[in-house]
C-alpha cells in the first residue's frame with residue numbers, strides 16, 4: 317500500500333524554499349505514517365521546517381516508520397535547537413499529544429543529533445519514559461543508521477559544509493538581495509535588471525564556492541583572537557569578494573557598454589556590488605554550520621571538562637557535531653581536544669549526565685550546565701544570561 | 707505576543723503599550739470570577755500578571771509555563787508581593803497537564819497563551835482542562851481572536867500587520883489568533899457563560915463552565 321513519492325511537488329518545494337530559505341515555513345506538526353509501519357517500527361522526530369520535513373520524508377521513502385513533527389515554529393533543527401525553539405517541551409508535547417504512544421509497543425525515539433543542544437535526553441526519559449537515540453547529523457544517512465540497528469559510523473557524527481549546501485546558502489542570500497535591489501532598480505534602470513541579477517548571483521556564488529579557501533583564514537584568526545566581529549580574515553575575504561564584484565562592474569559598465577563611459581552608472585554598480593559583498597561577508601560565519609555567528613559575538617566561550625566529575629561514558633563524543641572530544645581510555649576521561657573546531661553549540665554540556673562540562677568566557681566566568689540548559693545561548697537567553705550570571 | 711517573550715524583562719511594559727493600556731482592565735475583568743479560597747490553574751502564566759491578580763482576590767494559584775525566563779520574573783514578582791505561599795510555579799507545558807489529578811482545580815484560567823499553541827495541543831489542553839476542573843468549575847480565557855466578519859477581518863489585518871511584521875523580524879515566528887474557540891469549547895464539554903468581544907473582535911474573553919453531562 318505504499319504511496320508513490322511525489323517527485324514533482326518535492327522538486328517545487330525544494331526550489332521555492334531554497335530561494336526563500338531565510339524565512340521559516342511551518343509544516344503541520346504531529347504524527348505521520350511513512351510506508352506501512354507496524355507496532356515495532358522505528359519512531360523518528362524532526363522539526364516542522366517544511367523543507368526539512370520534505371527531505372526527511374524523501375530519505376525515508378523506502379522505510380516503514382513513524383515520523384513525529386515537533387513544533388519548532390517552522391525553523392530548522394540546528395537553528396531551532398540552539399535558539400531554544402526545539403526544546404524539551406516541544407519533544408514532550410509531540411510524544412504525548414500526537415497519539416504515537418497508542419501506535420507502537422516500544423518507547424524509543426530517534427532524534428537528529430543536531431537537536432542535542434536543545435533537548436535533554438534525561439528529561440525526556442523522566443517525563444515520558446521514552447528513550448532518546450541520537451540519529452545521524454545528515455538525514456541522508458538515516459537508512460544506513462536504521463539498517464545497522466541504530467549505530468552511527470564516524471561520518472554520521474560530523475557537520476560538514478559540502479558544495480551542495482554552500483550553493484543553497486548562496487541562493488538563500490542571492491534571491492532576496494536581488495529581489496530587494498530590483499525594487500529599487502525597476503523604476504529607474506529597468507534595462508539593467510538582468511545584469512544586476514547576474515551580478516548579485518555571481519557574487520553570492522563565488523563567495524560560497526570559494527568558501528573552502530576562506531575557511532582556513534577564518535579559523536586562523538579565531539585561534540589568534542577569540543572575538544572579532546570583523547577582523548583581518550573577513551577584511552581579506554571582503555577585499556577578495558569585492559574585487560571580483562568590481563570586475564563584474566567593469567565588464568558590464570565599460571566593456572559591454574561600449575558607447576561611452578557613464579560615471580553614474582559605474583558608481584551605482586560599485587555601490588550595490590559593494591553592499592552585497594559586505595552583507596555576504598559580515599555573516600559568512602553565521603551562514604556556515606561550522607562557525608558560531610559573529611553577530612552574537614559578544615560572548616565567546618571555551619569548554620571546560622571537570623575530570624573529577626567525568627565518568628568517561630563518552631556521551632559528549634557522540635553528540636559533538638565537530639568531533640572536538642577524544643577519549644582517554646586509560647583514565648576513562650573525555651578530553652576537549654580540538655578547541656579551534658568548537659562551535660559552542662553546547663550539546664556536550666546539555667547532555668552530560670554528570671554535569672561535568674561547563675562554558676567559561678574570556679574573563680573566566682563560569683556558566684554551569686544548569687544555566688546553559690535554562691537560558692540557551694543564542695536568541696532568547698542572550699540578555700537574561702548577563703543578568704543572571706554570578 | 708511572541709515578540710515580547712524574547713526579552714522577558716520587558717514583557718510587562720511591552721504588553722501594556724501594545725494593548726494601549728487595556729490589558730490591566732482585561733486582567734481585572736478576567737479575575738472577577740475568582741473567589742476567595744479558590745484553587746486556580748493559570749496556563750501559560752508568563753510573568754504572572756494574571757496569577758497575582760487572582761491571589762489578590764484570595765485564591766491560591768498554580769502557574770505553568772514553558773519559558774523559564776518568564777517564570778523567573780513571575781517568581782520575583784511573587785517574592786516582592788510576599789505571595790510565595792500562594793503561587794506555585796511549574797516549568798511545564800500543557801502537554802504535561804496529565805500529571806494533575808482529576809477535579810483538582812476550582813478554576814482554570816489562561817491569557818494570551820492559547821494563540822501560541824498548535825492545533826493538536828489546544829485540543830489536548832481543552833480535554834485536560836475539563837478533566838482537572840472540579841464539577842461546574844470555571845474556565846476563564848482571554849486571548850487574541852480572529853474576527854468572523856470580512857470587514858473586521860480586513861481592519862484587523864491592517865492593524866495587526868505592523869505588529870506581525872515586527873514579531874516576525876525579531877523572532878521569526880508568528881502566532882495565530884484563535885478561531886472559533888467558543889465552538890471548540892462547547893464540543894469539548896463546556897457551557898459558555900459569557901463571551902465578550904471588543905469592538906474589532908480581535909480580542910475575546912470567555913467564561914465557560916465544565917458541563918455536567920459526560921462526553922460521549
Ligand SMILES: C[S@@+](CC[C@H](N)C(=O)[O-])C[C@H]1O[C@@H](n2cnc3c(N)ncnc32)[C@H](O)[C@@H]1O
Nearest residue numbers: 707750751752771772773776799800817818819
Ligand atoms: C504572551 S504570554 C502571556 C503570559 C501571561 N498569561 C500574560 O497574560 O501576561 C504566553 C505564554 O504562554 C507560554 N506558552 C507557550 N506555549 C506554551 C505551552 N505549550 N505550555 C505552556 N505555556 C506555554 C509562553 O511561554 C508565554 O509565557
